[in-house]
Amino acid sequence: MTEEKHIDIDYTAKLARINLTDAEKEKLSEQLDSIIGYVEKLEELDTEGVEPTAHPHPVYNVWQEDEVKGELSTEEALKNAPAQRDNMIVVPKVVD
Amino acid sequence: MSKELHYKSASELSELLEKKELSAVDLMKATIARTKEVEDKVGAFNSYDEVDALAQADASDARRAAGGSFGPLDGIPVGIKDNLAVNGQPLTCSSKMLEKFVSPYDATCIEKLKSQGAVLWGRLNLDEYAMGSSTENSAFKTTSNPWNLDCIPGGSSGGSAAAAAAGQAVMTLGSDTGGSIRQPASHCGVVGLKPTYGRVSRYGLAAFASSLDQVGPLTRNVKDAALLLQAISGHDERDSTSYKVSTPNFLEAMEKQRGHKWTLGLPKEYFATAADTPAMKPVLEAIEFYRSLGCEIKEVSLPHTDYAVATYYIIATAEASSNLARYDGIRYTHRAEKFDAKDSVDIYCQSRAEGFGEEVKRRVILGTYVLSSGYYDAYYLKAQKVRTLIRRDFENAFKEVDALLTPTSPTPAFKKGEKASDPLSMYLSDIYTISANLAGIPGMSLPCGYSDGLPVGLQILGKPFKEDELLSIAHEFEMAHDFKDQHPSL
Amino acid sequence: MEYEAVIGLEVHVQIKAESKIFSRVRAGYGHEPNTMVDPVVMGLPGALPVMNKAALDGIIKAGLALNCTIPESCKWDRKNYFYPDSPNNYQITQYDQPICDGGFVEIELPGHNRGEMGEHKKIALTRIHLENDVGKLNHFADDSLVDYNRAFTSLMEIVSEPDMRSGEEAFAFLTAIRQTMIYCGISDCDMEKGQMRADANISVRPVGQKELGQKIELKNLNSITGVKNGIEYEIKRQTRELKKGNTIKQATWRWNADLGQTEMMREKEDAHDYRYFPDPDLMPVRIDEDWKTKLQNEIPELPWDKQRRFIEEYDLPFSITSVLVPDRILSDWFEAAAKQEPKLAQAIGNLVANDLLRDLSEAGMSIDTCKITPDTLLGLVKVVDQGIIPKNVANKDVFPEMFKTGETAEEVIERKGLKPDFDEGQVKVWCQEAIDENPKPVQNYKDGNEKSLNALLGPVMKKSKGKANPQLVNKIIRELID
Ligand SMILES: [Mg+2]
């Protein structure tokens, strides 16, 4: 990894879907840079052949049988919606 | 009564309730009165609903009157961290994003408490989405440390720790992703226990980092921690990461294990960095206490300790960046009033800009970065591999010892605002607690003394699913000291 | 210069199940909006996914039926992208360890005519993986409305290699997948209900060129014919552009079935950055031999194998098998009769493929509610074979009655008095009369024109008032002349 700025803050903030002001961008990219600089200490470690841990106590095949076990009423499901019509959530027109 | 009602333990109160020397309604009234008395100073609560709590207490009294008590928790007020779903109650995660959100369902641990008659009391403050170590990242208020109102209570379960310490609830639930139960417990002089990953269902806990999060108790004594842990433990088929393992009777196990000569390990890497800070003194004295009991004290090594914080911040932020994507201004969160309607993503960008606080933005962007194209292997995959090494360190240490003793936090509670501008130094204050989350092992913080008038915690780390041993070890210390009966003057 | 197209398909198929893939709320189509939701489907804070065993069974079965390798284990990943129909803004899918590897789909291209089997070909698959479906957006003039009923329905994605060369092959590919899924009971693949959806990657290159041309993605192929027409249109368009010397730009296009043309949706913006990582909420899946064997045993004989067997075992013409085999129930129904009397299979097949299907469709019925059973149909074929009634009587008079009432052939014959009231001796007399009355055809026959004897059939049938068995008549006439 390079020694100059690590993070493309515009690109990453857009990916994360968060608008940032210029001041926020400046502050954040500086802070994140020092954090990223810090976490890069992991490079020191040789992890060749080490299995990654995704779960602390891995088990397999955790499933349920195909049975219906309840639901939320439409009213309950939509009661926190910022905008609704005809029992659906209103969103700005999106082009798919 | 020998002490004020609001500082009595759950087991004492349970006995009074059982003997009908106290009603749940009177207990709840006393709890409400105490809450109001000190809340201006402490600021532990995001909200509470007196009417609802009294109704729950009333139902409890009715059960007891009919001879159908649900057990030792029936009628006991339990404070709930505001990131656990309670049907019909606000669930804010101390975020503007969820300021108006009311949960339409119960978390599994809440369902369990309800079925045992506990009175769910209030919504306790936290760092926004549990991201922080000081509770200063709440969008609503800063909770104060009951021992020194200028200091932070720790975090992210700062409200839960402060409320327990201040007698605003008999006990509380918190969540711990990197120390968020143990560190505030340590700072507020209460007992905090992070169970083994998979012991308590995460269903209904607003996720911060799914592979690290656990729900656990914060209480004023060890037996209450056992009692509350007992109530919320157990396999849950709604959480695929919940482990199929039986729950022991913790109180019975503690009774059986009394006087056991434990082999206790001191991880040399933890003590090397802590050296002889003032906060270390009570911890060293606690270690001497165990030696005096006849326990064998052994130095052990956790060689990858130095990499834990880096590993943690990669894994936790990566998972968080994805877990928090659902807070988007569409279905149930804050939606920006003004956004660029021609830009189909602006409704997200603007709602999230307004709804998330600074620390959440920082972590979501960091997590997005470490997962983004070209960086995954260098950061996330690497961190998962180092996580394996950290897990193995503990496995090796536990071949030699029953449990590990360490400080919970490098320092006692710091002053409000002190670390707010330096996120990295804030992150580093978690160095003793986060490894337990990475390894998935249980950890507990126990009040063991003071430094400059602020409580200091002893951390006990144990083998997976050996919470009973942690509780037993802690109980030995607690019985020989009177920290559990020392309370802040408010 | 000659150009050729290179086509790969991504086919999404919903797996039939009572509940959703990661939640036990009911799954289904055509319900009131947002009535099949729960905390998981709404992506509420604290909600957690739990796998549905039926979805795993379904995809493993599909993988086995489509010749895939089923690895010993697979895991779940999150694909992160923001879209209003996606409750968590990530899809739970399988990135680098899908549950089915490789495999192929055997397809059949159209033959020279309906009676002739076309060329069979294998289209290689890259993989099949499992993932959650998303909700549905309903578009209006000023806004869109989201219904999450469909969200978290079990969805498998079948990804082909770029092995197809025409819209016709893509059509055959989808048809074969559809038949296999229906045969195995994995999905009904009703494209109108969104149970099967296809996207195509299409590029065109000069024949002989090794490298692939620039591909475009074609979406919104909402019917099997849409797939064929859309792809064919797009191949022509790209070929035209290349011939003009223009280059093809990477983009996403959509098939507009109403206008019968493709239209550009968007030029490829920056490549998507989906930030895949293992889903920490779900545990990996391990598939052992026992599980695979159990599912393998639930897979019925697949359509192509059945067709080959019908042709061989029952000597059925291709045209009849191509009617019977695509419908598993119909072909099983046929075989229930045919296997009892394999030498009568052709006659049975003809009745099923022609008369029975026609009457069912006219009555708007399905085979399950049909009053004729394989046994009674076999009974009808037998009475014809035994010469009790002629075939035309069986088809025109007996079969429709059996269809209406559910009677056996004998019962209908009895009730309607269709049994001939004369014996073989009488038929012989009529035949001799016919020979005497028609010397010319008889002479032609003797001169070597085999077919000329057909002219005697009519007169004999007339004498018997249509009740004589034509086969028997032919036989007797020959005997009398020879
Ligand atoms: Mg795809």
Ligand SMILES: [Zn+2]
């Ligand atoms: Zn897909």
